[in-house]
Amino acid sequence: MAKALPIMFQGTHSDAGKSIITTAFCRIFAQKGWKTAPFKSQNMSLNSYVTIDGKEIGRAQGIQAEAAGIAATTDMNPILIKPSRENEAQIIVHGKPYGNMKAVAYRNEFFQMGLQIIKQSLDVLMNEYERIVIEGAGSPAEINLNDRELVNMRVARMANAPVILIGDIDRGGVFASLVGTLQLLEEEDRKRVIGVIINKFRGDLSLLKPGLDWFEQYTGVPVLGVVPYLPNLHIDAEDSVSLSQFSAKKDEAKEIDIAVIQYPCISNFTDIDPFLLEPDCHVRFVTTAEQLEKPDLLILPGSKNTIEDLLYLKESGLATSILRLYETSNLTIVGICGGYQMLGHQVDDPLGVETPLMQMDGLGLLPIKTTMEKEKTTILSEGVLTFARDTFHVRGYEIHMGQSTALEGYRPLINMNGRMEGCKREDERVFGTYFHDLFHNDAFRERLLNEIRRKKGLEPLYGRPSYRMMREQAFDRLADHVKRHVKIEEIERKMIEFQKGR
Structure with missing residues (x-):
C-alpha cells in the first residue's frame, strides 16, 4: 500500500513558477521532518543533473532533491527530453539515451511505453517516501495535446494527487489565465484543483484583494497564497526561458x-x-x-x-x-x-x-x-x-x-x-x-x-562567497518566503482530506 501523501503543482503556462514552488515545498516538508521527494514524469530541458550512480535527469529535479535533503534518482524524472534540432530531441529514459525522435513520432509511438515508465517510477517513490511533490509542465489546458499528454492531469490521476494551479501575475492577465485554464479542464480534473497560488507579485496586496475575492466567488476555488517576487534567488534555472532576464549589454559599474x-x-x-x-x-x-x-x-x-x-x-x-x-x-x-x-x-x-x-x-x-x-x-x-x-x-x-x-x-x-x-x-x-x-x-x-x-x-579580492553554502541558504530563504505568503497548513489539511474523499 502506497504510503506517500502527494501534492501536484501545475501552471497556466511555462515559467509560471512551478519548479521554484515545487522546490520550496520540498524544503518545507523536509523541514517538517517528512521524508520528501520531487517528481516530474517528463521534463523537456537542456539543463541536466547527474545522479550519484551516473545517470542523467532534469536539473530542476536534482536541485529539488537537494532542497529535500535527499540523493536524486532517475525515478524522480524518468523521462528527459533534450531538444537537439528543430522538431527533434534526444529522449533520455532512466538516465540513459533511448534515442533521437521527432516530435510527432514521440507523441505517437512512445506514449504507451512512457505511461508504464512513469507509473513504475511513481510507485517506487510512493512506497519509499512520505511526501511526494509533483511538478507538471506547460499548461494542463493544452487541449490539442491532452489526449496523449504524460505530465499533467494524467499524472495527477495516476498519483491520485490534488492539484494547485500556479499563475504568474508578472506577465499580466493572471485572472484570465487562471479562469481560462480551469474552464478548459475536464470536470473530473477540475475537481482535483484544491486552490491556486498567484506567483511573482509586485506591489500593494490591498489593490489585488478585490480581484482575489472575485476569483474565489466566480470559480469557487480558493486562493491559497500570493507569493511576492523574490529577487536574487540563486537557485538553478530549469530551461532557457530564464535567459530572457539577462542583458547583452555591459555593466560599467562592475570591474x-x-x-x-x-x-x-x-x-x-x-x-x-x-x-x-x-x-x-x-x-x-x-x-x-x-x-x-x-x-x-x-x-x-x-x-x-x-x-x-x-x-x-x-x-x-x-x-x-x-x-x-x-x-x-x-x-x-x-x-x-x-x-x-x-x-x-x-x-x-x-x-x-x-x-x-x-x-x-x-x-x-x-x-x-x-x-x-x-x-x-x-x-x-x-x-x-x-x-x-x-x-x-x-x-x-x-x-x-x-x-x-x-x-x-x-x-x-x-x-x-x-x-x-x-x-x-x-x-x-x-x-x-x-x-x-x-x-x-x-x-x-x-x-x-x-x-x-x-x-x-586591479587588487585581488579574497573571501569570495561559497556557492554551495549560498545555495543552501537560498533553499531556506525560499522556504521562509513561501511559508509567509502561502497557507501551508491549509494545503496540508486539503492533501489529507483529498485522500479521504477518494
Whole structure:
C-alpha cells in the first residue's frame, strides 16, 4: 500500500513558477521532518543533473532533491527530453539515451511505453517516501495535446494527487489565465484543483484583494497564497526561458565583464551561476558579434548540437570576433563540454549522433579533435586542476556524447588520478574541459577572477562567497518566503482530506 501523501503543482503556462514552488515545498516538508521527494514524469530541458550512480535527469529535479535533503534518482524524472534540432530531441529514459525522435513520432509511438515508465517510477517513490511533490509542465489546458499528454492531469490521476494551479501575475492577465485554464479542464480534473497560488507579485496586496475575492466567488476555488517576487534567488534555472532576464549589454559599474555565448542549442548554462554572486562580476549572454564587444572572460557553454552551434558561431561572425579578440586583447576564453569541443581543431559526427553534418572545423584554439559517439558519458568527476602555478581540487559532472583526443602540443588541465582531462594553452588564456560545475569550485573560481583582476591592474579580492553554502541558504530563504505568503497548513489539511474523499 502506497504510503506517500502527494501534492501536484501545475501552471497556466511555462515559467509560471512551478519548479521554484515545487522546490520550496520540498524544503518545507523536509523541514517538517517528512521524508520528501520531487517528481516530474517528463521534463523537456537542456539543463541536466547527474545522479550519484551516473545517470542523467532534469536539473530542476536534482536541485529539488537537494532542497529535500535527499540523493536524486532517475525515478524522480524518468523521462528527459533534450531538444537537439528543430522538431527533434534526444529522449533520455532512466538516465540513459533511448534515442533521437521527432516530435510527432514521440507523441505517437512512445506514449504507451512512457505511461508504464512513469507509473513504475511513481510507485517506487510512493512506497519509499512520505511526501511526494509533483511538478507538471506547460499548461494542463493544452487541449490539442491532452489526449496523449504524460505530465499533467494524467499524472495527477495516476498519483491520485490534488492539484494547485500556479499563475504568474508578472506577465499580466493572471485572472484570465487562471479562469481560462480551469474552464478548459475536464470536470473530473477540475475537481482535483484544491486552490491556486498567484506567483511573482509586485506591489500593494490591498489593490489585488478585490480581484482575489472575485476569483474565489466566480470559480469557487480558493486562493491559497500570493507569493511576492523574490529577487536574487540563486537557485538553478530549469530551461532557457530564464535567459530572457539577462542583458547583452555591459555593466560599467562592475570591474569584470563576463560574456557567455548563447547559441541556439545552449545547454547546462547553470555553469555560470556562481559568477552571479560575485560582487565584481557582470554576466551577459550574447547572440551576435556586435554584442560581444571586449569582455574580460568569454565562456562557451555546453551545447546539445556542437557542430550546428559551431556553424552558428561562424555564420554569425562570432567565431571571427572571438579569434580577433584573442589576438588583440587580454581576453580569457573557457569552453565547457560542447564549448570545449568547439575550441578544438575539428569535430566529427560520422554516425549522425547529433546532426547530419558529419564534420566541422573548430576554432583551432586548443590542440584536440572530437568525435561524436553513440555511447553517452554521464559521470560525477573530480581531480586536480593546475592553473596560474597552483593546483586546485575540483569536482563536477560530465555529460557528453563525444570523446576528445589530444593533438601535438596538448597540455592537460585536470589530472584525474592519472587520467588527463581538459586542455589549455601555454599562456592559460584559453582552456576547456568536460567538467560542468567547474566554476562552482570556490578556490579555483577565486583564483581565475583574481588573475583577470591582476591583468587589469586591479587588487585581488579574497573571501569570495561559497556557492554551495549560498545555495543552501537560498533553499531556506525560499522556504521562509513561501511559508509567509502561502497557507501551508491549509494545503496540508486539503492533501489529507483529498485522500479521504477518494
